[in-house]
Amino acid sequence: MTVRAPGKINLLFRVGARQPDGYHDVASLYQALSLFEEVTASPADEVSLRFTGPIDGSELPLDESNLCVRAARLLAEATGQDAGVALTVHKRVPIAGGMGGGSADAAATLVACDELWGTGLGRVGLLPLAAQLGADVPFALEGGTAVGTGRGDQLSQALAKGEFHWVLALSDGGLSTPAVYAELDRHRERHARELPEARESVAVDVAALQAVRSGDREALAEAMHNDLQAAALNLMPELADVLELGESHGALAGIVSGSGPTCAFLVPTTLASAELQAAFARAGIRALAATGPAPGAKILEAK
Template sequence: MSGAEVRVSSPAKINLSLGVGPVRDDGYHPLATVYQAVGLYDEVVVRATDGSPVLTVSGEGVDVAEVPTDGSNLALRAVAALGDHHGRELPVELHVHKRIPVAGGLAGGSTDAAAALLGADVLFGLHTPREELLGLAATLGSDVPFCLVGGTALGGGRGEVVTPVMTRGEYWWVVVPDSGGLSTPAVYREFDRLHGDDPAPDPEVPDELLAALRAGDAVRLGAALVNDLEPAAVSLRPDLLHLLRAGRQGAALGALVSGSGPTTVFLCDGPVHAEEVDRTLRSEQGTRPAIVVKGPVPGARVTGGHR
């Protein structure tokens, strides 16, 4: 079987709504979020080998210097978890080709793990039931189950409990990467510091946001976008506030920090409008050309391979 391979494409995610509650006894914060998968993809090649598992990384317009290639990488951990679940070794070579910014709040590492999980399952013919794959994904990270599912979905628990959301139409986004990443744990620590002795309320998803998705109304959706981590991200990176304001004043329908940041996203009413917002941000804020994508898109999917 050595040399057989499976290619999997897996999308970035943004959080249309991210409600964060007070830290739990286990160290996690309860979340109430709405995920949307967008058309920016990493590709993971899962190849059978006779040796020990290895991982290599390449990038397309993305700095991959900080991506670990040892056993701490979430994609390698995904394959190991799948092997443990089936009580067998899964010797693989993984190659991750990244287009999703690293440490940018777009679930790049999580989506690579979802791709590796799916790819190894297909490569070795394990036929793991979908619910079992989702359960394994949940042990790896809060965003990994959603990256398998894709589309638009509610996330509960610490984000790993995923329920599809009814939505109409498509939504166009200007995604502005940042040259410096933000540590997710650092943003959560800042969130806790900002709340101090006044604990955050229990998280919830705004009814208006869900109504906007059901109606396919991008204007209403833009007004309802919310991220409880945004003040913490802006506290650590004050320059993000200027960028968000410029986007809103530049006629974007809505703007927010994506997840824990520092990537920012701007909702537009179509591809032409998105290009206009991109030009405005480049002119006024000196940003590099943004990534224009639409959502929702499906989750991780096999795109090719050979035996």
């Protein structure tokens, strides 16, 4: 049973004030991209995991700390299954790049195991389990373009018109999401006089929603924003050069995606996409092209 699920970018990301429990409410406008993880699930006595594909997963954990293993065991526990599964993940989404690759793996695992074991929960029944695994997992199940609020897992679909072209500039290193949030808190403290006070409750900007609903690339370029970007740039200053390079070579806009360090560039056409990829290649920066919105977790084949 092979299931694919998409990586994502955050077209807009607002972060509320730090709460007493250490978390932040967020408001995100997600878009799933045509950059897919594939998970193949085969019958087995125990739960096992291995990685293949163009993205090197050799350093990723294979135990309970991996979202795939947790997803399989969570579904088994929720449905009273005692079966195992052998999971093979074909990785295409950068690791620790702010694109939700691990969440896509978990979403694909839920769908694959639900089908393999015949537990029959379907997409609607899997959504509560996905939310237990992480804020980005429900979106990887659903795909498309959506608004995420709360911790990012309270989803409402945002219809997007047309197709958006993206170039993704990858980084050799990763950024820890908790570290980026901690740096955001420090950044806000350091610049408390210059920055507006962070609100506890945040919302997605209307301009960004209108842009995706109308398919207006130029309007979306104007509306794109990420509250985590300043923190990511503080931790990895070289990203500023990547953003400048992209915007000086035909991108309508560039943004650090989520907690980074992947930078996403909105371009007007497929030709512009190819030209920007070439510019990054000349600078020694690996870049990928993708389009959005893409569908959520989907069964590809059953053997």
